[in-house]
Amino acid sequence: MAEFRQATGLLSVPTPGRALVEITREVMSWVGDQVMDEGLLTLFCRHTSASLAIQENAAPAVKHDLVDWLDRIAPEDHRYAHDDEGPDDMPAHIKAMLTGVSLAIPLMGGRLALGTWQGIYLIEHRRAPHERQVALHLLGA
Template identity: 45%
Template sequence: MSWSQTTIRLPPKSQGCHLIDHEIERQVPDLRKYKIGMANIFLQHTSASLMLNENADPGTYSRIYYEHGVFSSGIDIDNTLVFTDVRKDMNMALDKIAPENLPYIHTDEGPDDMPGHVKSGIVGVSLNIPITNGRLNTGTWQGIYLCEHRRHNSGRKIVVTLQGQT
């Protein structure tokens, strides 16, 4: 049984949910050594969170965007499909659960600070993902998201601990 641990750094991101699967795999080269095991992915912050959620097939989304008459909004500058509906819906739901306009007591760091702590507590700061043949074994439609709950941050650190057979 082998163990390894890497702390990765993510640059500052805008408020919202951001896919980070590829960033984790890029910054954790030891992952490729594991035939079978578990990866614990732990965010060292209290106003952001980690989430496993839908990361859908581009063909499915291109039809959905077109059927609803908003196909062009699903294209970015490089003419690559950008899928933001799950992310936008997640942000909307979290904002309803922990809005900024509640009479919070902890407000020294701004109106988005306490809602950020609430959202982080609800969503969570760690994930356990199986490792199979050197890859994170997420489902076909699953992606790992960093959910940034503050408008301003200085980047985030994530500790990735691997355990398994190499």
């Protein structure tokens, strides 16, 4: 029986402003460097105005529609009590709470168990570009 190991890492993700930024390749590359066959990968976004999602990575319109939908759910033109960092700050917090900051993905046969059209995305909810960090933790053998 193989001995369980764990690995941790930090992925830095530049964002262009409000958008879904695909990070699948970077995550898969990091996982491959760990040389594990079976296990569980946990990703954690270290921010309160950005989040993570697994979403379709084939049709670009999906990303556009999701950003538009999130803007309708948490609009900037609402009067929020928290507006210390500008009109896009509180809506960004709401969007991050709704979409989540962590993901768990099984590792099977040395590969992430993503479906054919699934990609891993960091969702930037602020208008300005940022440098975001995603913590990775892989537990496996």
